[in-house]
Amino acid sequence: MSQSMQQQQPPFGHAPAQPLRNGLGTAALVLGIIGTLSGLIPFFFWLAGILGLIALILGLSGRGRVKRGEAANKGVTTTGAVLGLVALILSVVGAVITFKAVDEAVDEINKATNGSSASKKPGGDKPLEKAEEGEEVTGKALEAGDGAEYDDGLTVTVSAAKPYTPDEFAVGHTKGNKAYKVTVVIENTGKEKFDANLVTADARAGKDGVEAEQIFDGKLSAPIDGTILPGKKVTADWAFDAPADAKNLTVEVSPGFEYNATVWELKL
Template identity: 60%
Template sequence: MSYDTQVPAAPQRVMRNGLGTAALILGIIGALSGLIPLLFWLAGTLGLIALILGLVGKGRVKRGEANNKGVTLTGAVLGLVSLILATVGLVITVTAVSDAVEEIDKAVQSAAPKEPSAKAEAPASEAPASDAPAADDKAKGKGLADGDSSVYDDKLKVTVSDPKPYTAGEYAVGHTKGNQAYKVTVVIENGGTEKFDTTLTSMTARAGAEGVEAEQIFDEGVGSAFEGDILPGKKATLTVAFDAPKGTKDLTVEVSPGLDYDASQWELKIG
């Protein structure tokens, strides 16, 4: 009688290569994401996970639990590369945002309205009047007097004369029968180094203590608006008429040289 003495073969160990494979996939995606600076957050997250999985997978290879050493190492290296690219992307993004904010601040500052000087200038042909508005007077809200000038930071100077009676024509627009028309002379002088566009200059007026709107009169004898540019060292003069109720004792005229300028007001006495 014979006996079979063959020993059964031991079962083969199943290789646990999943961590190495996952590290490789995440490392590739993280590295590609790192090429786009704005995706630094994605590259950093995937790179960190890939690096951790790669290192754990390398331990499995050493213990004989996995046999994909090359894949695992590649995944770990790509994870490290992703982290480096994420750091570079973060620096680039922060720098770009900082530069953009700085440019926006500069644009806002350059577009901010130019404020007129606090103290009005008296006409060159006259000595300064004792009751001319001083810096503290204007700070309290008092307007300029007739003949005073409002000077802006860019050396632009606006001057308004005292009101004179004006007889509106038969076909004048803006004049109401029974009201009294008054005209003022507005002078804009460009003391700066660049030409000044007068197109956006606006002028309004209010009559009396109640501040009733004084409508601008459009007639042959008065102008309607400034036109064209004023070269450095030159000036432009315009006569403007406003309609006010009879018996008005004062006229408040407001002139704004443009959107980039604060408006200035003149409190003018009539008569």
């Protein structure tokens, strides 16, 4: 009996080994990966925030177990904690992007509902020259020096066409043709800033309305871009290549995608 009990007892001084507890580190890694991937999509900022926070907590707890010798996956727990932190950062960025997009959408809806959104159609007093296919042009053709006033406070003015001599490195000028320069002035008399990066100008020449290619060289001013604040205006020059026998130049200016283009009929 005594001999049987002695055989069942473990040797003196050797306690049974405790199993490693690596579960927290593994869970932190999995949640950190999912949270980070969710954070790459701004709309899922809320999911990234929740998973990131849990992954960070589990990762830090798992590192504690590693230090106490209860776990042996230090790399996994550290990676999980780091990914949790990354997911939290992405969550904040996603929230900012989402709320800003929603706020802008609500503003646009309010403007449309309240009728304060400009229809952005110009005026004038002459029959309109037909636009090129695929382009929407409303209003009436204007003369040199006339301004197209849009109902959001934007005014576009085109000067008379003046003969222009391109420099030797000019692009767009064909030998035998004549070059003409027009000055475009955009004034913002409205209450909101205007993004001028989408302003375009095109031209057609002669009775047949052939395309007048735009000329680029080192003497012309830079295209209109940037932002025009309320009460401010910008000026830029465009040059176009026209057949030598052309008697008129039809210039079409569009302030942007949300605006209807306006046409000026200029005598050469």
